[in-house]
Amino acid sequence: MQQLKIGFVGGGNMAEAMISGLIAAGHNADAICVMDTNPDRLDALQQQYGIVACSNSVSLQAASDVLLLAVKPQQIDDVLKQFAPVVSDKTVISIAAGISTGRIARILGDDVAVVRVMPNTPCLVGEGMSVLYSKADEMHRTRAEYILASSGQTAWIDEEQQMHAVTAVSGSGPAYFFLLAELMQAAGQSLGLSRELCETLVGQTALGAGRMLTESGKPAELLRQQVTSPGGTTQAALEAMFEGQLPDIVRTAIAAAARRSKELA
Numbered sequence: 001m002q003q004l005k006i007g008f009v010g011g012g013n014m015a016e017a018m019i020s021g022l023i024a025a026g027h028n029a030d031a032i033c034v035m036d037t038n039p040d041r042l043d044a045l046q047q048q049y050g051i052v053a054c055s056n057s058v059s060l061q062a063a064s065d066v067l068l069l070a071v072k073p074q075q076i077d078d079v080l081k082q083f084a085p086v087v088s089d090k091t092v093i094s095i096a097a098g099i100s101t102g103r104i105a106r107i108l109g110d111d112v113a114v115v116r117v118m119p120n121t122p123c124l125v126g127e128g129m130s131v132l133y134s135k136a137d138e139m140h141r142t143r144a145e146y147i148l149a150s151s152g153q154t155a156w157i158d159e160e161q162q163m164h165a166v167t168a169v170s171g172s173g174p175a176y177f178f179l180l181a182e183l184m185q186a187a188g189q190s191l192g193l194s195r196e197l198c199e200t201l202v203g204q205t206a207l208g209a210g211r212m213l214t215e216s217g218k219p220a221e222l223l224r225q226q227v228t229s230p231g232g233t234t235q236a237a238l239e240a241m242f243e244g245q246l247p248d249i250v251r252t253a254i255a256a257a258a259r260r261s262k263e264l265a
């Protein structure tokens with residue numbers, strides 16, 4: 001797999017996260033080609049990772065087993081038209097939010113193997129959550145799994161419609177945790193702690209809680225109960241959160257994100 005020829009269309013933030021994960025996992029840099037409209041961006045990626053810069057869609061396609069579409073959703077139609085038709089032994093992976101596999105196949109050709117992925121920004125630090133959907137055969141699915149697993153965890157869904165909920169939970173999810181972090185930092189400062197100390201306290205608390213969630217094998221509810229002594233400080237805080245309707249707020253917020261994902265699609 002480390003020799004798999006991967007062609008990135010778009011060398012922005014998410015592409016860089018995946019390139020850096022692949023290189024860290026031992027992927028051959030010569031097997032990664034990147035095409036981007038911004039030459040400075042291409043130079044920077046070439047300098048940092050030793051990847052091959054590609055100047056046009058014909059040479060990128062010739063040099064790739066996998067085409068990884070990492071442009072903004074509003075740029076995707078132009079890109080697809082540049083690459084159509086795609087031969088059927090190539091794997092086309094799209095990370096563009098809200099763009100269905102059907103829409104991609106309609107432009108690239110019905111036989112093309114398309115894998116749709118919803119990653120999230122923690123891919124930038126190798127801790128991403130990428131959810132994949134495809135009707136393509138095992139070889140294409142294995143290629144996609146290999147690429148995304150280099151920048152974090154992966155999961156597959158069987159119904160493409162579920163991508164809206166996935167987008168609302170893990171795609172947008174990092175922003176919800178960042179908002180909570182901002183609010184906790186501000187609250188700590190209002191109680192007299194310095195900004196620097198609050199940033200450290202909240203960042204490390206988030207990291208520790210995240211590791212307990214993913215490593216302890218215990219559900220979130222149990223972990224929460226284990227921190228909460230009856231009549232103690234945590235219980236006082238949690239009661240205030242429930243009185244402020246936090247569960248309703250989170251349910252409504254995530255439903256709004258899923259609804260927006262459907263509208264954009």
Ligand SMILES: NC(=O)c1ccc[n+]([C@@H]2O[C@H](COP(=O)([O-])OP(=O)(O)OC[C@H]3O[C@@H](n4cnc5c(N)ncnc54)[C@H](OP(=O)(O)O)[C@@H]3O)[C@@H](O)[C@H]2O)c1
Nearest residue numbers: 010011012013014035036037070071072073095096097119
């Ligand atoms: N960021 C997230 O949290 C997140 C999460 C899940 C999915 N995604 C998806 O990931 C995709 C990429 O997002 P991003 O944040 O990495 O975007 P980005 O930083 O804007 O990267 C896109 C890159 O592609 C270049 N580009 C535009 N048109 C091109 C073309 N025709 N050929 C080659 N390169 C072209 C852009 O150049 P210019 O700047 O010159 O246009 C830019 O450098 C999006 O579709 C987004 O929906 C993002």
